[in-house]
Amino acid sequence: MADASTIRFAAGGPPDQLRQGSGGQEGELYESAVTQIHGGITAPLGFLSAALHCGIKAKTGALDLTVVAATRPVSAAGLFTTNLAQAAPVLLSKRHLQHTAGLAQAVVVNSGCANACTGTQGMADAETMAREVASALGCSPEQVLVASTGVIGVNLNMGKVTPGIRTAIAHMAPGKGSDVARALMTTDPFPKEDAVRVETAAGAFVIGGTAKGSGMIEPNMATMIGLLTTDAQVPPALLRRALEESARDTFNAITVDGECSTNDTLFAMASGASGVVIDEDNYSVLLDGLLAVSRRLAVDIVRGGEGATKVIRIMVEDARTGDEARQVARTIANSPLVKTAVHGADPNWGRIVAASGRAGVQFDINRATVHVGGVLLFENGLPHDDAAPRAAEHMKGTDVDIHVHLGTGGGASATIWTCDLSAEYVRINGEYRT
């Protein structure tokens, strides 16, 4: 996972006039109307895809190029890394979404080369990728979004990429989402895809998604990339709002090692092919569907983190604000001592208390409680060490729950997912490069 793990996306594209008044009533509709289905990124109507090996991953011959396209320009939105060092495809895609005010026909992604820290040649190559897709599909280059993942500081081999794009577009087909999921992978241990059907009063629509985490690619860093598609009909500004809101509690709520990459990108496209129209009134059904798909993909990224053996869910409750809850949860999630303790199935409440106490958030440690796996370990400023063996039993599993109640009376909460820190993480990231 390495370099792309505290994912902090900022929105790209046109300003949003639809910000006030969130409709997300998560949970309520979620269980009744959202059903998990097969098909991944191409489960929704109106999307075709192709994936192939063009030659970037020369050593393995694995899939390294993919195009996902709608049958015409449709609503699109993007979230991008907040890192100051942004790769050429990130800068280009932001510019395209701004230029079109949220309209795109296709996304082209290569793996194996991040096209980051590549200067003016890198930007020219990203532009070429968009132009090649556009000319084959008959849309404008600004209606093509680009993402890259893999080695940084190395230029794309356009002699491979350009013919690859042409071949891919000649072979676009429905129902091939799982190839897209594989073409995104770098050192991900498994492909990640998900889809849901959302039933509404006005009919059903489908949301599909795929994502990759990141890992050590030959010498250097990689990226988190996510693609989401839906056949609901959604205005661009509303799609962006839903993408931001769902990412906040999913893709933006995971961390492996606190790092944030040069290339992190999350795209959404809405074809409208289901005929179900999303507006302010039924916005929450779109949000619920996006949350369901995004949460599964995000947790899968953590599960596939470098050296990870356990997924840790950190729930912070009764903070003064949601931001403060997130800040405490994130501090615990990025604590090397908490992560190594979980790796060793050690119910070390002291490290959780100490991480909470240094998070920069005000609370009274004597009113806080710490549970691990539902077992109370710390209360009234004092430990419950007699309960530690039961908590240790829970921690031997692959999914560990840490629950910190801050006792501020504020009632705000947040959940962050992370993984444990293992010697394998150090091995993967500490190997001699040059």
Next chain:
Amino acid sequence: MADASTIRFAAGGPPDQLRQGSGGQEGELYESAVTQIHGGITAPLGFLSAALHCGIKAKTGALDLTVVAATRPVSAAGLFTTNLAQAAPVLLSKRHLQHTAGLAQAVVVNSGCANACTGTQGMADAETMAREVASALGCSPEQVLVASTGVIGVNLNMGKVTPGIRTAIAHMAPGKGSDVARALMTTDPFPKEDAVRVETAAGAFVIGGTAKGSGMIEPNMATMIGLLTTDAQVPPALLRRALEESARDTFNAITVDGECSTNDTLFAMASGASGVVIDEDNYSVLLDGLLAVSRRLAVDIVRGGEGATKVIRIMVEDARTGDEARQVARTIANSPLVKTAVHGADPNWGRIVAASGRAGVQFDINRATVHVGGVLLFENGLPHDDAAPRAAEHMKGTDVDIHVHLGTGGGASATIWTCDLSAEYVRINGEYRT
């Protein structure tokens, strides 16, 4: 080092009327007037000490209790952890310094038990420690400072500590600073002490110091503790200002894993026995001496960090402000990817660029440069990969320099020391506890 490594001290004690107008011209006087000498914490005149095994470290029989005392109440200052979870001795010592407006005769420190998360009993025990020292020395309990380091969530065995204090005070003697250094240790791989003689126009004075890092103590966390003594005559407020100012660029400029403990404490005492009077005019000679001692102790803490094989010096230059320079340096220092890369002697400029870019500080990545061991690796947004082998050669040593020039034109700089992240760190901190 584990739990006490991003040390963030806040001042305890009385408010400071002497804040404006720093006199620290480091470097200028440093080389001419400051000479390293032997003797550690008892090198300055006017301090006695004793150290013994009272029974807390029952398994090893190692030194676990020490008292350092002046011959009368003298100027004293303290800096303490900024963690919300503060151990009883931290709370007590802050109260004492406030009550006396910066006057103390003795410091008592135990190792092997942090007396943290121990509730009202813990506070009563810390008070007993101060009272026992005071009654034996004939000062008031408020003139005694207390620090503890070791396991948290466990009460002190006062049946061992109280007789230990009485025995220690019966055996106080000069010239035994190295025993103090050993009595502070928990899992520190080596004791840490230093002393300097400072020549001034008005005569010479001496500064001595000792410190411990932290490591895994049986089940739980430990602490950074530092003690500094001088035989200069310094008003309490000026001593505190010098302590804060010197700690900022030394003890507060090191990090091992970004954690901040419940017990971190740094004390300074000034006996005045040299007859050299420090005031606003010659304040810089005191600061230079404190900087010299504190920097060596702080870097030694990093060198003794858990699993550390290398000390990394991160210099960030040409930031807009000193705080921004520190923020970038700290983000690089706490990046697991940078730390694992250094462990593997991998001149991975991409990870340094990415960590700088996510530090929350504005700069233009295309104007920034990255040097490792003096070798230019990144400039104008592009890598110099041909130079990587020379940087890798430098990184094979035990001391690694990373130099990031932000190119803002602001000219502000900061240095942070950290260590590499090794599989041994994970092993030490991930072992099953209960």
